[in-house]
Amino acid sequence: MGRRIVGFFLLAIAVILVIAMPILAFTSIGDHALQNMGIAINTSPSPIAFTPTPVPSPSPVLTAQGAPPAIQAKYAYLLDADTGNVLADINGEVPAQMASTTKIMTALIAIQTGNLNQVVTVHQDAYNEVVQHDGSSAGLVVGDQLTLKDLLYGLMLPSGDDAAIAIADALGGQSAFVQRMNLFAYRLHLFQTHYLNPDGLNYNPYGLPIADHHTTAANLAQLAAYAMSIPLFAKIVSTKQYVVPPTEFHHGYVWTNINALLTNYMGATGIKTGFTPQAGYCLVFSATRDGHHLIGVVLDSPTEASRFTDATTLLNWGFALPLLPPPLPAG
Numbered sequence: 022m023g024r025r026i027v028g029f030f031l032l033a034i035a036v037i038l039v040i041a042m043p044i045l046a047f048t049s050i051g052d053h054a055l056q057n058m059g060i061a062i063n064t065s066p067s068p069i070a071f072t073p074t075p076v077p078s079p080s081p082v083l084t085a086q087g088a089p090p091a092i093q094a095k096y097a098y099l100l101d102a103d104t105g106n107v108l109a110d111i112n113g114e115v116p117a118q119m120a121s122t123t124k125i126m127t128a129l130i131a132i133q134t135g136n137l138n139q140v141v142t143v144h145q146d147a148y149n150e151v152v153q154h155d156g157s158s159a160g161l162v163v164g165d166q167l168t169l170k171d172l173l174y175g176l177m178l179p180s181g182d183d184a185a186i187a188i189a190d191a192l193g194g195q196s197a198f199v200q201r202m203n204l205f206a207y208r209l210h211l212f213q214t215h216y217l218n219p220d221g222l223n224y225n226p227y228g229l230p231i232a233d234h235h236t237t238a239a240n241l242a243q244l245a246a247y248a249m250s251i252p253l254f255a256k257i258v259s260t261k262q263y264v265v266p267p268t269e270f271h272h273g274y275v276w277t278n279i280n281a282l283l284t285n286y287m288g289a290t291g292i293k294t295g296f297t298p299q300a301g302y303c304l305v306f307s308a309t310r311d312g313h314h315l316i317g318v319v320l321d322s323p324t325e326a327s328r329f330t331d332a333t334t335l336l337n338w339g340f341a342l343p344l345l346p347p348p349l350p351a352g
Contacts, residue, residue: 081344082106083313090338092331094319095301098238099335102246102307102314104347108339109317113239116213117320118231120295120303121157121180122241123221125248126202128173131188132253134201137170139191140270147186154222156182165271173253174263178276180294185220195219209247211240223297231299238318245292245305245316258291258307259283281329282306286336292316294328302328308336315339 082104089099089109096117099109107113143161151158159172159181167175169191175184189198195218202216217234218224224231236244248254261283267273282289288310295303301321308315317335322328 079346081346083108083339083342084345084347085109085342090334092319092322092334093324093327094322094331096238096320097318097331097335098242099315099317099339100242100246101339102249102316105246106347107239108315108342109335110239113242113318114213114237116235116237118223118234118297118300119221119236119241119320120297120300121182121221122236122293122295122303122305122318122320123216123219123234124176124180124185125241125244125293125305126206126216127185127188127198127219128177128254128257129244129248129251130198130201130205131169131173131176131192132251133205135169135188135192137168137173137253139169140166141169141172141187141191142166143183143187144190146190147183150182150186150220150222154182154224156220156222158182159184159276160274161187162272167265167271170253171263171265171274173257174260174265175274175276177257177293178260178263178278180279181276182220182222185218189219206240206244209244211236211244213237214240214244221295221297221300223299238320241305241318241320242316245307245318249291249307249316255291258293280304280306282308282332285329286333290314296325304328304332306332306336308340310336310340313340 083101083106085108089111095112096115097109097111098113101108143163143165145163147161148163150156157180159175159179161183172184172188175181176188189195192198198219199216206214214236215233217229261278263276265274280294286308288308290307290309292305292307302325303320305318315336317332319328319331322331
């Protein structure tokens with residue numbers, strides 16, 4: 022009997038403590054009582070100090086300062102291909118004719134949609150393109166059968182208009198090929214670019230004004246930056262000479278790159294020349310120096326030599342720009 026009374030007594034004490042502890046812990050009465058008992062309860066704990074993660078300092082980049090150097094071309098654009106920074110813009114958003122720089126897109130469509138091992142037969146229309154329209158030539162012989170990959174070198178090194186037509190014929194015909202060129206330009210957001218043919222000569226088979234075949238220096242630089250990210254394209258446009266030995270299916274060919282920067286400018290890596298009387302002398306160019314990769318465009322330079330001089334002037338200026346941290350984004 023005594024044990025039962027003691028048990029009830031202990032149970033009652035436990036119930037009282039369960040009820041009393043919240044009062045003692047979370048009310049002023051309980052706080053005073055606990056302090057009188059020598060027990061300190063902190064009901065308003067201090068927050069832990071927040072230490073923000075330090076933002077790493079951005080790496081310095083080539084930064085344009087002042088006006089770009091004077092050149093002879095009417096349109097020019099210089100792009101830091103590593104960062105996308107625009108270093109020079111001279112009428113870069115004004116539409117202009119592009120001549121054989123058109124073939125940058127022609128090569129891209131062939132590389133991305135064709136079978137590089139496909140055998141392409143050279144037809145009469147490829148030969149006529151050169152003869153009837155005073156085009157540049159890869160010297161292709163009607164009836165020769167070459168791989169699409171070989172023809173890409175004939176397209177880009179000697180700027181063969183005959184190679185452009187042969188490629189377009191083999192990949193769905195010229196009309197469908199040009200449609201793909203324009204669709205891809207749209208997908209790349211080159212909204213100021215439009216093609217009428219795969220070689221850039223100042224005529225078209227549709228009776229439209231050649232002015233409808235146009236681009237801008239800015240669009241060309243953006244296209245070139247994309248193209249140079251494709252290993253085969255970059256390899257082709259940096260090649261100084263390409264030899265196709267003769268076989269029973271075709272003649273032999275030796276194609277030399279007419280981009281003089283590859284020989285005369287240290288670090289040059291491409292890309293494409295162009296000329297028509299209406300477009301003037303054009304050049305899309307790229308070079309690497311001290312770990313920096315620049316891509317540029319000059320359109321409508323007055324002479325063949327001046328386009329290379331203009332490109333050299335812009336490259337030298339661009340590589341000499343200071344390395345500065347980019348500005349932090351607003352907000």
